[in-house]
Amino acid sequence: MFAKETYVQRRALLKKQIGSGILLFLGNDDCGLNYEDNAFRYRQDSTFLYYFGISAPGLSAIIDVSEDKEIIFGDELSIDAIVWMGAQPTLREKCERVGISEVIPAADITSYLHRYTSKGKSVHYLPPYRPEHKLKLMDWLGIAPAQQAGSVPFIRAIVAQRNYKSAEEIVEIEKACNVTADMHIAAMKVLRPGMYEYEVVAEMNRVAESNNCQLSFPTIATINGQTLHNHYYGNQVKPGDLFLIDAGAEVESGYAGDMSSTLPADKTFTARQREIYEIQNAMHLESVKALRPGIPYMDVYDLSARVMVEGLKAVGLMKGNAEDAVREGAHALFYPHGLGHMMGLDVHDMENFGEVWVGYNGQPKSTQFGRKSQRLAIPLEPGFVHTVEPGIYFIPQLIDKWRSEKNFTDFICYDKVETYKDFGGIRNEEDYLITETGSRRLGKKIPLTPDEVEALR
Amino acid sequence: MFAKETYVQRRALLKKQIGSGILLFLGNDDCGLNYEDNAFRYRQDSTFLYYFGISAPGLSAIIDVSEDKEIIFGDELSIDAIVWMGAQPTLREKCERVGISEVIPAADITSYLHRYTSKGKSVHYLPPYRPEHKLKLMDWLGIAPAQQAGSVPFIRAIVAQRNYKSAEEIVEIEKACNVTADMHIAAMKVLRPGMYEYEVVAEMNRVAESNNCQLSFPTIATINGQTLHNHYYGNQVKPGDLFLIDAGAEVESGYAGDMSSTLPADKTFTARQREIYEIQNAMHLESVKALRPGIPYMDVYDLSARVMVEGLKAVGLMKGNAEDAVREGAHALFYPHGLGHMMGLDVHDMENFGEVWVGYNGQPKSTQFGRKSQRLAIPLEPGFVHTVEPGIYFIPQLIDKWRSEKNFTDFICYDKVETYKDFGGIRNEEDYLITETGSRRLGKKIPLTPDEVEALR
Structure with missing residues (x-):
């Protein structure tokens, strides 16, 4: 108020x-x-x-x-x-x-x-x-x-x-982001193999509610990070699992925070987990570096996807020219969602009006799988608040579908991909304000690199 | 399922x-x-x-x-x-x-x-x-x-x-009641002066959610127990406050628990708080004692109201014949709601159909203030599950209204009542199954007497 x-x-x-x-x-x-x-x-x-x-x-x-x-x-x-x-x-x-x-x-x-x-x-x-x-x-x-x-x-x-957040709105959003960060940090501290997912959710909600906040959207807290639309919390966490959290607080005034993090069920990542995580982390850091007034957010999405393709090529999961792969949409097997969305009084700000009005200035969205899920495409402007949330996933149903359809066999090393079908998914997400000269992260920092995550485990 | x-x-x-x-x-x-x-x-x-x-x-x-x-x-x-x-x-x-x-x-x-x-x-x-x-x-x-x-x-x-709960339904309801009891016990253990109400709510929700439960209804957790319809949690708890909680868990199958408790913000009740609490406790215990197949639940409501009037007479807050007071509705100044309601898949079971069909067998409800809020009137039968939740409140707005209208001046000692306008409210609530021979409390026991409550503080 x-x-x-x-x-x-x-x-x-x-x-x-x-x-x-x-x-x-x-x-x-x-x-x-x-x-x-x-x-x-x-x-x-x-x-x-x-x-x-x-x-x-x-x-x-x-x-x-x-x-x-x-x-x-x-x-x-x-x-x-x-x-x-x-x-x-x-x-x-x-x-x-x-x-x-x-x-x-x-x-x-x-x-x-x-x-x-x-x-x-x-x-x-x-x-x-x-x-x-x-x-x-x-x-x-x-x-x-x-x-x-x-x-x-x-x-x-x-x-x-x-679309343009005022200074007093930023204060409210930053309050929400701080509580959101505390929710993630609390989860990182409590998660242990043997727990049920709902126990982690309970701990995060306690943090939100003891700060007089509500949830800005239904929490994702899962050992099945590859399942993107996932609000089931009934699984028991096993050693070796990756645990993906996407959760945010809403402050009394209605403003939202929205962050994601991925952590190992154990104290440390496995070598294979760390290898993919480092790629996702590079996507995230390169995207953040690119944030500034004037850059179309679709360009930052493309950048994040190219960084992923280069990384997955090095691991032997993809091949070919990264720019071609992203233009044609081959990256979307591993990265089927967008890089981020506007955030404010709604976690997906004004999504009730339709995304083309908020993130596309009324222009039609792409129909390409993956790219069509990018919610924000227009050039960034000072006062915009949006998320940065690249991800890498191994979705068995999608892998099977694409493989059977012989999709993008020039870019995707299906034999190797097959061995990652039990991997899960990785996403990290932070919230940014576009400033006159670049960008500013909103809210306190949550662990982002594999080392930072392990330091809390 | x-x-x-x-x-x-x-x-x-x-x-x-x-x-x-x-x-x-x-x-x-x-x-x-x-x-x-x-x-x-x-x-x-x-x-x-x-x-x-x-x-x-x-x-x-x-x-x-x-x-x-x-x-x-x-x-x-x-x-x-x-x-x-x-x-x-x-x-x-x-x-x-x-x-x-x-x-x-x-x-x-x-x-x-x-x-x-x-x-x-x-x-x-x-x-x-x-x-x-x-x-x-x-x-x-x-x-x-x-x-x-x-x-x-x-x-x-x-x-x-x-209306008739099967053995397998009772198992589910009892699960919900056990988690509900744990929510109340947790709150009794953590409440301290200086805390905000939402911090108590956060702790209760953590208990529910870490048991894979949802809330069966929006929690009441307040220093203003006299405000019956109260979902605000922004007050700071002060020494001397009474704290009223009405909260319940819903298990995965959808069945509900519903309990209330009242505790002092301090480690012990004040003499005045304990005096009123003992009256409320007598209402509760006498009501529970009366539960058996065949007794109309409206009779139990009347009994609980009479017990209250006798108690308030002894304290000098009421006067006159208790039976007359209850019949005419004078008790409702302090006890404006009902004694309980059916409970099952809904915390107020089947309230969506209208209360006359569930609690009145289709007969019209009384229009008398207080009595009209009794949700269950018909004779109890084996298999019924319902709450027992008498209460005593000092509602300043209602006291002022009745006093200005000169309501029931033969029964109510308004000068004395005036001195209780800062008292708050007391309610305790448990869930009961009507058996062939009497009744059985569902779920573990929560502290009910003043001594039992203080033992957890």
């Missing part, structure tokens, strides 16, 4: 960017696990948080740019609710703290919006990502869920603002 | 109970915090879990009772998804494990249901509690959200089954 002036200025800039029209902001409601009153932790919509700063269910807002009106729709607590929930600021007080003086009962939004739609005026809204948004847009604007595309000018105006 | 036969038998009994018709079961989907792919932990709908045992998003099921058909609608993972998510059982395999052999692509459910609705056959469905359910019922059955009332015969048939 920032000072009133922050929110007033953010809205003023938005109004200036978009010029005219009616802007509708949908807040998030509670979501019940298994019945309505048993809710997941409450998370406000990030755009609502950015412009209105109030983290509470049941709210919507309208900015009428042409008339210069800013209204929050929501209801005050009843006396019965106050008896149950304790004394707290009224909605009107919360609104005044963010510079909004007009507060209207929630039920009145339909007729309020009808004033515009009945005159044929269109209302800008954002693409819905929760079913409750779809129901509201249907009820309030009469738009069927399948037709709820969202407004591109509205998206563009918000992205043009939220 | 139980053996196949369990699910087959549960469905067989349901079909027998309901006799005929088409039953539609909506599974739960993922819910995105701030964009679609950043989801809260996945929680399957409990009724879906009970009859189909599969905890995964994107599923629905139909039982055609008359035709004796059982079908799950859902999609197999694509090869791309398997590359990302790792090898795992196919949907068909998962369905076979619970005795379902017919698996149909998710998209086909609309036309499948249309076969029934086009012939004027009605489809039984349950009241929706998530917005995604509302969208599906609208799309699939053409019923507008405001008209989605749910089917009473369907609800009644399920309640008649799920």
Whole structure:
């Protein structure tokens, strides 16, 4: 929660960017696990948080740019609710703290919006990502869920603002990054063969929660690092395993941290693990070195992939010209995801708008396997905050698929690759701010080199 | 996850109970915090879990009772998804494990249901509690959200089954209760003045998660125990505070535990705290003593309230005839909630159907303040699992309201009550199974008497 002036200025800039029209902001409601009153932790919509700063269910807002009106729709607590929930600021007080003086009962939004739609005026809204948004847009604007595309000018105006983090936002992100680093360091200290993955998760969550943080996304903590989308924690850690962690904290203001690390179940890496880790580490360090205003992040992705190909060639897992391999997409067998993504109030910042608006300035994404998972391609600019997270994986299902399809046999040494199918995966991830002259890591350092990792084991 | 036969038998009994018709079961989907792919932990709908045992998003099921058909609608993972998510059982395999052999692509459910609705056959469905359910019922059955009332015969048939816990369910609930007890015991050991509430929460969550459990509901851990609906953890604990905890674990199979405890921030209770605590403890012990098949749980609630009134009379906070006070509702100033609720796959079991169907056998609830919050009123039966959780609170807003309204001045000694407005609240809660002859506490014992609590401080 920032000072009133922050929110007033953010809205003023938005109004200036978009010029005219009616802007509708949908807040998030509670979501019940298994019945309505048993809710997941409450998370406000990030755009609502950015412009209105109030983290509470049941709210919507309208900015009428042409008339210069800013209204929050929501209801005050009843006396019965106050008896149950304790004394707290009224909605009107919360609104005044963010510079909004007009507060209207929630039920009145339909007729309020009808004033515009009945005159044929269109209302800008954002693409819905929760079913409750779809129901509201249907009820309030009469738009069927399948037709709820969202407004591109509205998206563009918000992205043009939220992509550039202010000094006070950086402070919040750095708080999240510091707690995130502590979560990783705690895990590195406790992991031992024989533990279950969920015990490591429990330790990391304890660190987050004892710092009054939530998780910014579901933790990955696994002996199967090669499984990229993995939220299962039921495996027992065995000697010889590699353990991959991708986890981040979210501070009270909503800002996220996001880091990854990879460590041996034992006190040290095996020679084979260290060899691949050194390649991944070179990808990471070369990428970080390249960060500066003006460089397209897709170029840094290409760089990281070329560094990997050269490294894997030296080990005998790849062959041929590295530049050709990366251009054609052969690297993606081992590195099927992107190098990083914008980070802010969302760990993948503004992913709810669609990635092309945030990371591609509206241009289409590549359809090439691997490259299509790069979430950020545009030239970096001062104020951008993004992750750097190259990885190397040996995914048995993907190896089998590509081998059977005879994919890139000029670049991939399948016989050797076959012997790595039990290897797992390695990823390290840090968060960076692009500055006027280069970049700055956000949050305290987590162990990155094999030696640094082993020093904590 | 139980053996196949369990699910087959549960469905067989349901079909027998309901006799005929088409039953539609909506599974739960993922819910995105701030964009679609950043989801809260996945929680399957409990009724879906009970009859189909599969905890995964994107599923629905139909039982055609008359035709004796059982079908799950859902999609197999694509090869791309398997590359990302790792090898795992196919949907068909998962369905076979619970005795379902017919698996149909998710998209086909609309036309499948249309076969029934086009012939004027009605489809039984349950009241929706998530917005995604509302969208599906609208799309699939053409019923507008405001008209989605749910089917009473369907609800009644399920309640008649799920109210009685089987031996294998009791095993799961007891696992959840044991972890729940450990969470409370851990909190009792770590709490010290100067800590923040969230630090206690972090320690309890660590216990849950290191036992591969989730939370069955959002933890209450507060120095403001008088605030009943309280999920804020930002206060620092001061010497002299009472600390109230209400928290429970959910085991992998989905079953819940739910316990409460109250402890002093210091090593011992003050004389005033102990005096009120002893009254609450008597309410608890007398209630537990009364548990047996045949006794209406509303009678036990009345008993607990009378015990409290007698106790508060002795302290000079109440006066008059205890039976009259409870009948008229004067006790509810201090005890505004119920004595307990059914517990099973949901911490408030089947609350999504509406409480009258679970705890009142369809009869209307009282509208009296306090009494209306009693969730379970019907005579107890062997196999019921429910909580026992009396409490005594001093809620400043409620005291002010009642005093200004001159409520129950024959029963309440407002001048004395006024001096307790900084007291807070006390609740203890345990989970009980009704047996053939009486009751059995589920899970290990947590400290209940003031002496037992102090022994852990």
